[in-house]
Amino acid sequence: MGTRAPVVDHGPRTGNRVALTFDADMTDGMLANLRSGKVRSYANLRILDLLEREQVPATFFLTGKWVQRYPEVTRRIAGNPRFEVANHTYGHAAFTADCYDLPRLPVDELAADVAKTFEVIAPYGGRQTRYFRFPGLCHDAAALDALAPLGVTVVDGDVVSGDPFAKAWKPLVRAVLDHVRPGSVVIMHVTEANAAMTDEALPHILAGLRTRGLTPAPLSEVLAGG
Ligand SMILES: [Zn+2]
Numbered sequence: 383m384g385t386r387a388p389v390v391d392h393g394p395r396t397g398n399r400v401a402l403t404f405d406a407d408m409t410d411g412m413l414a415n416l417r418s419g420k421v422r423s424y425a426n427l428r429i430l431d432l433l434e435r436e437q438v439p440a441t442f443f444l445t446g447k448w449v450q451r452y453p454e455v456t457r458r459i460a461g462n463p464r465f466e467v468a469n470h471t472y473g474h475a476a477f478t479a480d481c482y483d484l485p486r487l488p489v490d491e492l493a494a495d496v497a498k499t500f501e502v503i504a505p506y507g508g509r510q511t512r513y514f515r516f517p518g519l520c521h522d523a524a525a526l527d528a529l530a531p532l533g534v535t536v537v538d539g540d541v542v543s544g545d546p547f548a549k550a551w552k553p554l555v556r557a558v559l560d561h562v563r564p565g566s567v568v569i570m571h572v573t574e575a576n577a578a579m580t581d582e583a584l585p586h587i588l589a590g591l592r593t594r595g596l597t598p599a600p601l602s603e604v605l606a607g608g
Pocket of ligand 1 (some may be wrong): 406407585
């Protein structure tokens with residue numbers, strides 16, 4: 383007892399930096415949607431275009447299955463010196479009971495799932511981290527105990543954009559700008575079909591951060607403070 387993966391919501395409330403984080407979910411159901419043509423893309427390249435053009439730092443929480451489906455996009459992310467990469471499980475299964483409607487992984491398979499995801503991501507290089515985010519942010523003591531041997535830091539975040547399945551961009555902008563503060567960790571998604579308004583909201587979010595004197599920075603720098 384006594385060892386448990388640490389959980390953070392945000393960095394120190396000093397300075398002016400904030401972390402923009404983008405989750406890259408991928409489930410077997412999503413893969414089936416791509417294969418059948420029901421969905422065109424779960425990789426929002428307009429977000430990458432904008433972040434690259436504006437030279438904005440960001441951190442991407444990647445699932446292993448997303449990386450395997452989008453190796454070129456992963457290369458693009460890992461190749462950007464302003465981007466950090468982190469772990470969002472292999473196939474976006476729930477790590478606890480009652481986590482939205484996600485199928486649940488047994489507790490004794492959690493560590494292997496996260497370790498396998500690191501193995502999938504690691505060859506892409508770039509700014510690799512030991513940050514981990516649970517699907518749906520669902521975690522309990524058993525899940526945190528299970529992940530302790532991996533040396534991960536669990537990152538929840540303190541600003542939820544609410545972008546999954548959003549129908550309009552303005553509420554996302556408001557949700558972020560109403561809650562963001564120095565040290566904040568903003569949760570968004572790069573999953574396009576499942577978060578179709580994020581790229582439309584992002585320019586307004588960036589402009590609002592500038593107005594508030596807040597500057598996006600890689601997650602590691604925001605958590606370190608200063
Ligand atoms: Zn997710």
